[in-house]
Amino acid sequence: MMRWFLWSLAGLLLGVLAHLVSIIALPRLSAQTGFQRIANVARADSFTLLTADKTPLPRPDPAIVTAFCRFNLANGAMRLHVPLTSGFLSISFYTSAGLNFYALTDRAAANGAIDLTLYTPAQLAQVRANEGPDQPGALRLQAPQERGLVALRALIPEPGEKAETERALSAARCGPA
Known part of the structure; x- marks a missing residue:
């Protein structure tokens, strides 16, 4: 025994x-990190909507619309504007190594959209020195690295609203501040 x-x-x-x-x-x-796989399909400084034919994800959820934006803060800050959808919306920020350093949902929206500016630590310190402390209407976010990804995920509330959700995410912008 x-x-x-x-x-x-x-x-x-x-x-x-x-x-x-x-x-x-x-x-x-x-062979490839998640950042490298997304970099093959997502453009820099603008959101790319991932459709079923060009997604690097193995089995994407059909009830969620996803869009990615690559950023590089070496030349300056990045401004992000995401209009709300009729369903749940989340925004996640990742370093190029895949570390999630910040996330927020549609509850952070003001006036029907989420607006924020992404900075490196040095850029954020300089902005705060010039403009003073953060204001309630201006969300400022500090990225731990210069390069990374922003991921938008929107839940499709009803099967017939997929086109409307995709249109809303297509209107999202990310680019130099």
Whole structure:
């Protein structure tokens, strides 16, 4: 009985070890990162709506419309304007390494849209020195790196409203401030 227990314990430990090693090693062994896959289809400084024919996602959710914008803050800040949709809307900010550094939802909107400006730490310090502290109507966001992605995700509330949701996301803008 004891021998069976020891063999079972050894097999379980070996399985856990193999699982952990594969989880840690696979992202480093991947041929392309998520940022590189999105960079192949998404333009810089403008939102690209991902349709079913040009998405790098393995199995996208048909009830969610997704758009991406790549940013590079080396030449200055980036302004973002996203009009609201009839359903739930979220905006996520990622570094080029895939680290999510900020996210907000449609509840952060004022006057039917989300407007914000994305800065590097040095740019944000200079803006605050010139213009003073942050104002309630001007959302300022600090990015930890100069390059990254902005992901918009909008839920389609009803099956017949997909075109309307896609139109709303197509009107979103990101570009130099």
